[in-house]
Amino acid sequence: MDFQVVVLAGGNSKSLTPLVSKDVPKPLLPVANHPVLYYVLHQLEESNLKDLIVVVEGEDAGLLVGAWISGTFVDRLHVEIAAVPEDIGTAGALRAISHYLTAKDILVVSGDLVSDVSPGAVAATHRRHDAVVTATLCCVPISGSSESGSSGGKDKTKKPGRYNIIGLDPRKQFLLHIATEIEKDTRLQKHLLHAVGQMEIRSDLMDAHMYAFKRSVLQEVLDRKDTFQSLKQDVVPYLVRSQLKSEAVLSGIRQAEEDGNEKVSFPNNQVMVSQILANASTPSFHELYSMDPDGSAQTRKTHKCCAYIASSSSYCVRLNSIQAFMDINRDVTGEADHLLSDNVIGPSPKLGTKTTVGPHCMLGEGSEMGDKCQVKRSVIGRHCRIGSHVKVVNSVVMNHVTIGDGCIIQGSVICSNVQLQERVVLKDCQVGAGFVVTAGSEYKGESLARKEK
Secondary structure (H helix, E strand, C coil), X not given: CCEEEEEEEECCCHHHCCCCCCCCCHHHCEECCXXXXXXXXXXXXXXXXXXXXXXXXXXXXXXXXXXXXXXXXCCCCEEEEEEECCCCHHHHHXXXXXXXXXXXXXXXXXXXXXXXXXXXXXXXXXXXXXXXXXXXXXXXXXXXXXXXXXXXXXXXCCCCCEEEEEEECXXXXXXXXXXEEEECEEEEEHHHHHHCCCEEEECCEEEEEEEEEEXXXXXXXXXXXXXXXXHHHHHHHHHHHHHHCCHHHXXXXXXXXXXXXXXXXXXXXXXXXXXXXXXXXXXXXXXXXXXXXXXXEEEEEECCXXXXXXXXXXXXXXXXXXXXXXXXXXXHCCCCHHHCCCCCECCCCEECCCCEECCCCEECCCCEECCXXXXXXXXXXXXXXXXXXXXXXXXXXXXXXXXXXXXXXXXXXXXXXXXXXCCCEEECCEECCCCEECCCCEEECCEEXXXXX
């Protein structure tokens, strides 16, 4: 397929402090001892989508990510690294690299997506319908949408009373309405109901941040709407609205929404709005008026926004919070271990006597553990030195960590090159790279990190 792929890999995310650092930008955060970016690149390779632009925030992060890709996917993928400024948003990042985009269609995927949804299937759906955009939708995890993940282990709940509201045609092929992080009781615009013959409203789906775009339309929107910063919040909703109104009246939509509303409450995860007669004077939802330079609406052109709905059994989570980082590491060594391409225990681990490593654990290459240790539902990185009588539960320990005798670690993240001296007790903590925790210390719900120089 004539597709270019853009992977928006990010850089130093504030929501992941102190896990990210100058040496470990977000794309290189480990998930089951692989950088999170590995999972997206592996899925693209499996779909034979190998012409990639990986967009990284910041020059230094770009160099680190580029070096890792070159060493890991040598001769397997054709990758260009594009460094962009920080905090310009997803639409801003695409605008900054638009001169690289030459293919008919562009697949855009977030670099923090850990999923078994096939990018090739999304691309094929997009091409089959000749859509201007195809958005990938997946079921909201039972624990809540990863889009509103908490910032720490002690706050695991989703923001109360907020939903993603998705409007689909009866055959679930076309995306008719999209709104994210909506209050539990909201108002559905009356013009939407009248524009479509029948629409299904879903609140149990979330935007997976994997989109296929028709390049010419995407570049036109980015050029004309230079204030758009987000694909999810700005570009995709704009294209979806454009199906139902001519460009000439798009500017009046907000007023129309205020003047005429039809309230729809969401007591359950799915609400069907059925038997709504189409307004005969409204263009069908897949047509759009083009604009003349003088601002008048003229000829119609096909304009379809499609949805690719992943199966309910698919795994699809974004690493956009510390809690999501913990959850994904747990899942990939457990129920989603099909995403792993290697063994959970590295070659020739050195385990002391009466030391046990339970199910759903990973022990990295070159790591050593002393006597009478217990590891449960945890990931231990490479080349770690762990003393005796140590207990690690529901935690992630990165590479080159030293843990002294008698330490107890629960629900915590220990970043690379950390030293925990003897008898340290940590519960629901994050310890930044290179930090030293002194002997006998006890912390609960704390973030420990060295000050950046």
